[in-house]
Amino acid sequence: MSNALTTRSQDYAQWYNDLILKGGLADYSAVRGCMVIKPYGYGLWENMRDVLDRRFKETGHQNAYFPLFVPKSLFEAEEKNAEGFAKECAVVTHYRLKNDPSHPGKLIIDPNAKLEEELVVRPTSEAIIWSTYKNWIQSYRDLPLLINQWANVVRWEMRTRLFLRTAEFLWQEGHTAHASKAEAIEETKKMIEVYAQFAEEYMALPVLRGVKSANERFAGAEDTYCIEALMQDGKALQAGTSHFLGQNFAKAFDVKFSDKNNQLEYVWATSWGVSTRLIGALVMAHSDDEGLVLPPKLAPLQVVIVPIYNKDESVRQRLDETADSLMKELRSKGIRVQYDNDDSTRPGWKFAEHELRGVPVRVALGPRDLENKLAEVARRDTKEKQSLSLDGLSGHIEGLLTDIQQNLYNRALQFREEKSSKADNWDEFVQLLDEKTGFVYAHWDGTPETEEKIKELTKATIRCIPLDNPQEEGKCILTGNPSKERVVFARAY
């Protein structure tokens, strides 16, 4: 099975697709642009969601749930936001089907069931949520309001790719309301840092923290903070965003509060989200030509034990007993382990299958090992194998999982460092983008026009202006106009 995989050097995009499909993470569906998240992929998402959800709650947020549909009149209330999403909205116009009189057994839309007002399937929920917050916020005592929602959203993309860009995707969206601008900005920054730490500690994915240029800002935001990761093909991927929305939505929905001096003020807002796109980032950052490589902290299955049976029934029994006791020890340490004793496939096939699925540690138990009280332990990231004593093996594996997690991070960080360059003139800039790829730090004159022109010429965009960016006099690589800091360019997903 695994030898049917496309390699990265052959065709990176096809390699990615092969991994997602053959690794069992997702499948295409009967609906254009929508995917099915298979149990293995969903297990990964559950692990990510659980960690993030805990972090949101630790930072004072509560979950709630708002409607899937947004009436068109609400959707258009915040004009910039509406304009940004109008071109990719799925729209519900009718609420009933009826039998097709000319084709028995077929259904058609019932023209008598046309909605008075069309409903937009939420591409994001600021509009529906702020129309609700209007009823929840009267006084400064109602603030801050710190709410998160786990939900599905729909953006009708023309070109879709599994996990990276699909018409429907799963995400979380935080929507907070504050009494002051400073507090809202603090929240925006706090949540981008929550995302950054999650990416680095759990996904083993080093990220740049930064702010978007005006061109790349969320529609309706005053400022968009982001985390940006680098994939193995040298392209950037935006892994999470946190928006300072100013008073834009409060003004659009007339959400005011009376402050301590009894003055009416508009409320300050933030929103922030990450999606199932993170699964795409995880896959592209760490995997190799043999299949998925998953960070142990998030892998649905962390250890798999494969017995090497022979025809001797008593050997089989002893292997099963050994595996059983090892599993118990591992589970008592909170490690997710499975015993793959399916008789219908051979060990070699299983090894390839578990490599393909990115299980971090594989333990093989054979008859000869057993006599010597040994097991063969293979790590997925480096493919190193070791013969280790069964005594204390669970403790060793626990340490190994930590090592693998750290190694994946270090490897990705080293890769990013190698693929980060400075360009001081246009030719150098273009050459770096084309030949070296990765992040290119360069001076830019700060205008949207220049950014747009650079994008036209090179397909590279400003990924972010890093937080705490060193200030440095320089000249814009395109216009030569003065600049006081470098920004990060890359081609991106």
Place this chain on the structure above:
Amino acid sequence: MSNALTTRSQDYAQWYNDLILKGGLADYSAVRGCMVIKPYGYGLWENMRDVLDRRFKETGHQNAYFPLFVPKSLFEAEEKNAEGFAKECAVVTHYRLKNDPSHPGKLIIDPNAKLEEELVVRPTSEAIIWSTYKNWIQSYRDLPLLINQWANVVRWEMRTRLFLRTAEFLWQEGHTAHASKAEAIEETKKMIEVYAQFAEEYMALPVLRGVKSANERFAGAEDTYCIEALMQDGKALQAGTSHFLGQNFAKAFDVKFSDKNNQLEYVWATSWGVSTRLIGALVMAHSDDEGLVLPPKLAPLQVVIVPIYNKDESVRQRLDETADSLMKELRSKGIRVQYDNDDSTRPGWKFAEHELRGVPVRVALGPRDLENKLAEVARRDTKEKQSLSLDGLSGHIEGLLTDIQQNLYNRALQFREEKSSKADNWDEFVQLLDEKTGFVYAHWDGTPETEEKIKELTKATIRCIPLDNPQEEGKCILTGNPSKERVVFARAY
């Protein structure tokens, strides 16, 4: 606040609505028939979901995620299912909005973005899932396929009520595929028992386990198993269903597997679900005229501690310290506790508020109690108060939570027993339904026509034919035709 509640005897429906809104569980939204689940209500749902999800996993199921949209041609493939849901489908017809040339700032549907085929927003996912299973199932080795999905679904109901009947609701839907009829029926029964145990052990809600009559079956099912609960107004509420789908969906989507003899056979199917409707059931079963009464095992907050401050700062400090140490002890026992030391409201107001919100145990700490090393502990279900020693208080509270959980169950069971009657003739039947209300066990001739007629005359439906129903010769209460068992009638939500 709580004295503004409608009482049950005044207007049961209004009482329910008051509780949902003022208890902070949900709110109306800007979308007809859709609700907002507020943080407190969502916390309740999270607790329910977590228990159910663990039980599903313990019984061998995995979660996955399938698309929100169902292309019309797939939706209509299983005719009975399609017919059953066609009249309440939200339909997406377009995928883009554009600026309205005659009203700047407004949006209209872009007529050039009409979908070739309409998309139905899933009212249930059998169609989209079985169209996918076709690609996943080839051999008996691929079976059983045991998958669950947590998702939102949309059914365009004309009359909606918060949690009980809303256009959009949250639920889980299990969809399993099996190699034999017997195995599929076993799964169907296993899952209704999972639901029944959840209702009884966690929701403190006694339920009847039974099978639906043909009239009340899920559209497309061969048999629908259900759990039925009784509300305080004597009306029944269907709390969960598990369907044996036979080979209907396998035939509609041509899903066959090769068995061990290499013969191609259609796959056998089940589906089963519970929804946020359970929150409505929970509220209606246990609550009283002072507000919500929540079972401790599911309550978002199990214990609240209220300090009775006076003007003495040192007293305040000692109260805070005492509360702090009590909270630590309670949390170490896994108890969800909050310290309500907000200075802006008075203790009496807080007591009413926590009663309204159904917090199972309230601890009041006052200066005089403190001198005597006592605390006042009030239980929400019976409103009994006790003065208890601070020594060992956390252990006492832990026991109290168990007591309350058991008491709520016993109370609901006793109520149901009192409201369960046998009717042996028509007049008795009608009188029981009108005056006593509740479950009425009566003979029925087994025909859909009679059932329909009874419904027309009394608004009562057959809630279920209980599992392991005693067999007993009798005559149908309406037609006098012979019957060999009683079935359970009630008016229902």
